[in-house]
Amino acid sequence: MLDLKFIRDNAETVKQAVSNKNAAADVDRILALDEAKRTKQYEFDQVRAQQKIKSKEIGSRKKQGLEVESVMEEVSAMAEAIKQLGAELGEITNELDALLLTVPNLPQEDVPVGGEENNAFIREWCDKREFAFEPREHQEICGDTLDFKRGAKITGSGFPLYRGNAALLERALINYFLDKHVLKHGYTEMKPPFIVNRKTMTGTGQLPKLEEDMYRIETEDFFLIPTAEVPVTNFHAEEILGENDLPVKYCAYTPCFRREAGSYGKETRGLHRVHQFNKVELVQLTCPEDSAEALESITASAEAIVQELRLHYRVMKLATGDLSFASAITYDIEVWAPGAKRYLEVSSISNFKDFQARRASIRYRRNDDNKVDFVHTLNGSGLATPRIFVAVVETWQNEDGSITVPPCLRPYLQNRERLEF
């Protein structure tokens, strides 16, 4: 969430940002409520201060054996007024708090304005592989080791099963990602819960906006996580860290659950878009002045993996309309899938600045002046498996239907050089 004082002082900037992000947030209503709240708060404080003094007087008069009836009558009237003012203040506060949660983060200044078509190309890596035969799509290569039909029978569409060597490859990818980030990139591994409560989901900004896109457990009012970002970022919620504790670098493997009802067509076939998938997530909490660099660092860590897998990819900077609610700036890594003949998004790396930290109240104490300030939070996929699975299988496929195992994955697959499905 944004700082209320900032909204007050920069109303036009905020309105412009809301519009650029295609969001709906009533900034004028927020300003009016803010004004009303401060007035009411002042009144309340005045009366309350009087009441406290007078109430204590009753106590001391009683001890001295003096009469208290007249004072009690006087304070009684104040109590009435306070009850009334408190109720009004509460109503204003509730509405204001709810509205503040609907204001998206401001895009960073260098983010291009506009929709997806305005996403900026940043760089790409290696050429697309040349094939001596017509490359096939992953469903064809993997056959029934990727079982969409039985997944649909057991659960519903969008819940495929991996079996045999497909499951083995999936597991190899996850282990490879984790080892890379833990052993080479300095991240601490975490195994968080896959189910979180409403407060946690609000902390990272999924709620209140995206409730319909998530699986909810009604009996407990819990949610299945759509990404490890949620439990991992909230790990330090309501804490004040030391500056020396920063940066905090966590990586976590979790399954991710997304309802995202209403996605149909070509994009949903095969592993391209599913309701449950696996992802290794990178999360950092940094000092404000270090977050820009951290964004590049997370991006580099994700790219390192795609490079070792020897997949052609490009990095895009998302335009304002394509940015998520909480993000100030996001890079997407898109790998080339030769069978599908298109780019697949395998990682989004975002800097949320203090937006999530403010919601979840994640702070740190600065060394120089001992003051408390919000940390910056960032995260990026490192990486999501289904689309990487697709790109690996399609890029490394052989004409006979097997795949050559990329060298970096061989230690995770009994040093096999080929895999058949």
Place this chain on the structure above:
RNA sequence: GGAGAGGUGGCCGAGCAGGUUUAAGGCGUACGCCUGCUAAGCGUAUGUGGGUCAAAAGCUCACCGAGGGUUCGAAUCCCUCCCUCUCCGCCA
């Protein structure tokens, strides 16, 4: 799921038959004094958030797990919920 005991500041911990608690005391931390050095000792300071203020200081309000309630007045009494611990039950 059942029974019991708890949840207080960075930490420990008192207060809990409602009334100068503006949360004692200790530890830790910071600064100062003292001191060959270190330790000890002495002194001072030390929460978060809101409001007021150009800003700071000051003043003020809220916060003792969360939310309600009773009362002139709630850390303290009542209700609901959450969490932790002990024992029992169930269970991969």
